[in-house]
Amino acid sequence: MAKSKISVTQEFLKGLWNENPILRMVLGICPTLAVTTSAINGVTMGLAVIFTLVMSSFIISLLRKLIPNEVRIATFIIIIATFVTVADRVLAAFYPEMSKALGPFVPLIVVNCIVFARQEAFASKNPVGRSVVDALGMSVGFTLVLLVMGSLRELIGNGTIFSHQIMPMSFQPWMAIALQPGAFLTLGLLIGFANWLNTKGKKK
Amino acid sequence: MNLILIFISAAIINNYVLVSFLGICPFIGVSKKLGSAVSMGMATTFVMTITAALAWLLNKYILVGLHLEFLQIVSFILVIASVVQLVEMFIKKVSQPLYEALGIFLPLITTNCAILGLALFLVMKQYNFIESIFFGFGSGVGFTLALIIMAGIREELELADVPEPFKGAPITLIVASCLALAFMGFSGII
Amino acid sequence: MNKSLKLVVVLTVTALFSGIILAVLNAYTAPRIELNANKTLSEAIGYVIPGQKTCDVKVIKDVTFYIGKDDKGQVIGVAFVAEGDGFQSRLRILVGMDPEMTKIVQMKILSQAETPGLGTKIENDPTNKTDAFWFLKQFVDLSAVSPISVVKGQTADKSKSQIQAITGATISSRAVVDIVNAAIEKNRALYLEKVK
Numbered sequence: 001m002a003k004s005k006i007s008v009t010q011e012f013l014k015g016l017w018n019e020n021p022i023l024r025m026v027l028g029i030c031p032t033l034a035v036t037t038s039a040i041n042g043v044t045m046g047l048a049v050i051f052t053l054v055m056s057s058f059i060i061s062l063l064r065k066l067i068p069n070e071v072r073i074a075t076f077i078i079i080i081a082t083f084v085t086v087a088d089r090v091l092a093a094f095y096p097e098m099s100k101a102l103g104p105f106v107p108l109i110v111v112n113c114i115v116f117a118r119q120e121a122f123a124s125k126n127p128v129g130r131s132v133v134d135a136l137g138m139s140v141g142f143t144l145v146l147l148v149m150g151s152l153r154e155l156i157g158n159g160t161i162f163s164h165q166i167m168p169m170s171f172q173p174w175m176a177i178a179l180q181p182g183a184f185l186t187l188g189l190l191i192g193f194a195n196w197l198n199t200k201g202k203k204k
Numbered sequence: 205m206n207l208i209l210i211f212i213s214a215a216i217i218n219n220y221v222l223v224s225f226l227g228i229c230p231f232i233g234v235s236k237k238l239g240s241a242v243s244m245g246m247a248t249t250f251v252m253t254i255t256a257a258l259a260w261l262l263n264k265y266i267l268v269g270l271h272l273e274f275l276q277i278v279s280f281i282l283v284i285a286s287v288v289q290l291v292e293m294f295i296k297k298v299s300q301p302l303y304e305a306l307g308i309f310l311p312l313i314t315t316n317c318a319i320l321g322l323a324l325f326l327v328m329k330q331y332n333f334i335e336s337i338f339f340g341f342g343s344g345v346g347f348t349l350a351l352i353i354m355a356g357i358r359e360e361l362e363l364a365d366v367p368e369p370f371k372g373a374p375i376t377l378i379v380a381s382c383l384a385l386a387f388m389g390f391s392g393i394i
Numbered sequence: 395m396n397k398s399l400k401l402v403v404v405l406t407v408t409a410l411f412s413g414i415i416l417a418v419l420n421a422y423t424a425p426r427i428e429l430n431a432n433k434t435l436s437e438a439i440g441y442v443i444p445g446q447k448t449c450d451v452k453v454i455k456d457v458t459f460y461i462g463k464d465d466k467g468q469v470i471g472v473a474f475v476a477e478g479d480g481f482q483s484r485l486r487i488l489v490g491m492d493p494e495m496t497k498i499v500q501m502k503i504l505s506q507a508e509t510p511g512l513g514t515k516i517e518n519d520p521t522n523k524t525d526a527f528w529f530l531k532q533f534v535d536l537s538a539v540s541p542i543s544v545v546k547g548q549t550a551d552k553s554k555s556q557i558q559a560i561t562g563a564t565i566s567s568r569a570v571v572d573i574v575n576a577a578i579e580k581n582r583a584l585y586l587e588k589v590k
Contacts, residue, residue, distance in 0.1 A: 026372075027229070029228040029232065030225055030226060030227075033225045034225040066404065068397070070401055071401050071405050073285070074285070074405060075408050081412070082412040082415055085274060085275075085276075085278065085416055086419055088277070089419055089427070092423070092427050093423040093427050094426070096427075096434075100507055101507055103507060104325060104328060107276075107320070108317045108321055110277055111314075111315050175509075175562060178509060179384075179509060180223055180225070180388065181381040181382070185378060188376070188377030188378040188380075192369045195368075195374065199368065274420040274424070278416070329479075
C-alpha cells in the first residue's frame with residue numbers, strides 16, 4: 001500500500017466499519033473467540049490492543065526510515081513484543097483478577113494479525129500522525145466488536161451486562177453461548193450480518 | 205500413562221483449536237482444500253514439537269534461571285521466528301518435494317497464535333521436558349485433526365447453496381460451532 | 395555505513411532498547427505482582443486456619459505447608475495448596491486441615507478461570523439465594539479419613555464424606571474434589587512422617 005491519501009477522519013473511520021479488522025478483514029479471531037465470555041473481559045482485551053497497536057505504530061512510523069528492509073520483520077516483532085509485555089505486566093500488577101481471566105491471550109497480542117498487518121501495510125510507509133490515527137481506528141473497531149460480542153454472550157449466557165442484571169430473574173440463560181460453540185456461532189452470525197448490511201448499503 | 209493422557213487431552217479432549225481457541229486464523233484460512241489442510245497440519249505439528257522442547261529449555265535455563273521472566277514474550281517469539289526460518293531452510297536443502305508440499309505454509313506459522321500459544325501454555329501448565337514434547341505433538345495432532353475435519357466439510361460445502369453474506373468466514377465459523385459442540389462430548393473423559 | 399553492519403546495529407539497538415524498557419517495567423511491576431500473590435495467600439491462610447496467630451512455613455519435598463499456631467505456640471492447623479486442572483483452567487485451592495489431617499477445616503479457592511456462570515459457582519453462586527458460597531461450605535468440618543466423593547442430583551451424606559456437585563458444572567465440581575483428594579493423600583503421608 002502506498003502513502004495514504006484520504007482525509008484524516010476517513011483514516012480513523014475506516015477501521016470502525018469498512019475495514020473493520022474482525023468483521024471485514026477476518027483478522028485477530030483467536031482472542032475474539034476466547035475472551036468475549038463477558039463484556040468487561042472483551043473491553044479490557046480491546047484496551048490492551050489499543051495500547052499495543054497505537055504505541056507500536058507510533059514508534060515504527062517514527063523510525064520507518066531508519067529500519068532496513070531485511071530486518072524489518074525482526075525489528076517490528078521486538079517492538080510489538082515490548083509493548084505487549086508492558087500491557088501484560090501492568091495488568092498483572094494492577095488488575096490481577098482480569099489478568100487471570102484473560103490468561104495467555106494478552107501475550108498472544110504479539111502474534112495478533114491485526115497488529116503486525118498494520119505495521120507492514122501502513123505504519124512503515126506513512127507519517128507518524130496518520131499512522132497513529134490508523135492504529136486508533138483499527139483498534140477501536142476491534143474493541144467495539146469485542147464489546148458487542150462480549151455483551152451478547154454475557155447477556156444470553158448469564159442475563160447480565162458488565163455484571164448488571166438486565167434480564168428478568170425468570171430468564172433461563174443459554175449456557176452454551178458462553179462456551180466454545182457459542183463463541184464460534186456468535187462470531188459467524190455477526191460477520192454474516194455485517195456482510196449483509198454492507199451489501200445492502202451498496203445496493204442503494 | 206500420564207504422557208498418553210497429556211497427548212489425548214491436547215489432541216482431542218481439550219482440542220487445540222475447538223476448545224483452547226488457538227490456531228483459528230489458519231483454521232479458517234487454510235481449510236478449504238483437504239490437501240493443503242493436511243500439509244499445513246503436518247508442518248505445524250513438526251514446528252510445534254520442536255518449539256515445545258526449545259521453549260521449555262529456554263524457560264528453565266535462561267528465563268527462570270537468570271530471573272529474566274519479563275523477557276518471556278520477546279524471547280519466545282524471536283525463538284519461534286528463528287525456528288521456522290531454520291526449519292524452512294533445512295527442508296529446502298534436504299528434500300525439494302517436501303519443501304514444495306510444506307514450505308509455503310511455514311511463514312504462515314510464525315505469525316499465528318498456534319505456536320506462541322503452545323509455548324505460553326506449557327509454561328503455564330508447568331509441564332516437565334518430556335511432558336512438554338508430548339503436549340506439543342498432541343497439540344499439533346489436534347490442530348491437524350480439526351483442520352482435516354473442517355476441510356472435508358468445506359469441500360462438500362462448496363456444492364451447497366450458502367446465502368451470499370455467509371459465504372467464506374461466517375459459514376466456516378458456524379460449522380466450527382457444530383464441531384466444537386461435538387467435541388464437548390469428549391470433556392470429562394479423563 | 396556498510397549494509398550488513400547497519401542491519402546488525404539496528405537490531406542490536408532495538409533489542410537493547412526493548413531490554414531496557416522491560417527491565418524498568420519489571421522493576422516497577424514485579425514487586426506489586428508478588429505482593430498481590432502474597433497478600434491473597436496470607437489472607438487465605440488466615441481464613442482456612444481460623445484463630446491462628448502465627449504461621450510457620452515448612453517445605454517438605456517440594457510441598458509447602460503452612461502451619462498455623464495459636465498465641466501459646468500450639469499447632470492448631472495445617473494448610474497447603476492443592477493444584478490441578480479444572481474444566482477449562484488451572485485450579486489452585488488452599489486447604490486448611492486439623493493438625494492430624496483427618497478432616498478439612500476450611501477451603502479457599504486461590505485461583506480459577508472456569509466457565510462464567512457455571513464453573514465459577516465453585517467459588518461464588520449468585521443463583522443460590524440462601525448462600526452463594528454453599529459449594530465450598532460443604533467442605534467445612536468434612537472428614538477426610540476416606541476420600542471425598544461427589545454425588546449428583548441427590549442430597550449428600552456428610553458423614554460419608556460426600557459433597558453435592560453443582561448442577562451444570564459437574565466437571566468443575568469433580569475436579570475440585572479430585573484435586574483436593576490427591577493433595578490430601580500425598581501431603582498427609584509427607585507431613586505426618588516428617589512431623590511425628
